Amino acid sequence: MDTPKSNKLDIIVPAFRGHSQNFxxxxxxxxxxxxxxxxxxxxNHIIWMIGNFLDMRFAMGKVLGVEEEFEFKEYFSQGKALDEGFNYPTLDQxxxxxxQISPLVYNKLLEVTDADLDQDFPMGMNIEFFTETVLNFVGMxxxxEDYLCGQIGLMRRILGYEGMKYEFDENIKY
Structure with a gap:
């Protein structure tokens, strides 16, 4: 397993890889x-849930210094509500x-330092117990992502598919 520079991410890095697999x-x-x-x-439909998941990945990447832009952000940015008038991208897209984004974010998670993670990252939440830092944004x-994978799993069952099988592919390094 890859070891992050910051031990603050000892839980985040395996969770990120697990979420990639779950996705x-x-x-x-x-x-x-x-x-x-x-x-x-x-x-919401599964496409919207996938787009929201990816919006999280791109947002996490951006705060960590990844310059990639989400090609479909106009549909999903900041939890934008589902709009049945949109012609959403396909599953394959x-x-x-x-x-595209997952390995870039994963590598940044391995490289980021404690000083980077401790930087202020104002989110406008104004919650007394929640310090608005890069680390806490990554945690959010x-x-x-965890929530969305669960929602997709529930939709999967409602639509008549078998439950998700936990067949991890160790060749996926992100």
């Missing part, structure tokens, strides 16, 4: 058609974005 496994076998289905018009992104 790919939870999407396994999902059709393009099903990825756009909503339940009773009340849920979003998976391509995932494989990791938490959001």
């Amino acid at each position: 790919l496994m939870v999407l396994d076998g999902i059709s393009e058609e099903d990825a756009l289905k909503r339940i009773e018009g009340r849920t 979003l998976k391509k974005s995932f494989h 992104c990791i938490g959001r």
Whole structure:
């Protein structure tokens, strides 16, 4: 396993790699058609959830110094609400974005220092117990990714797919 420069990321780095694996496994076998289905018009569809997951990856990358821009950010930036009038990108397009950004962010997580992580990162949350730093923003992104993988897993079952199989691919190094 890769070792981050900052021991503050001893939990984040394996979580990031685990989320990468979960992301790919939870999407396994999902059709393009099903990825756009909503339940009773009340849920987000899987494409929106994937886009939000990727928005987190790109945001985490940006705060860590990755210069890549999310090609589809106009659909998903900052948790933008689902809009049925949008012609959303396909699963394949979003998976391509995932494989583009994930190794870049992963490498930054390995390189970032304690001083970098301790930098102020104002988010405007104004919560007494939450210090607005780069480290806490990264932690929030990791938490959001976890939540979204769970939501996609639930949608997977509702749409009639088998539950996600935990078949990790150790060749994926991000």
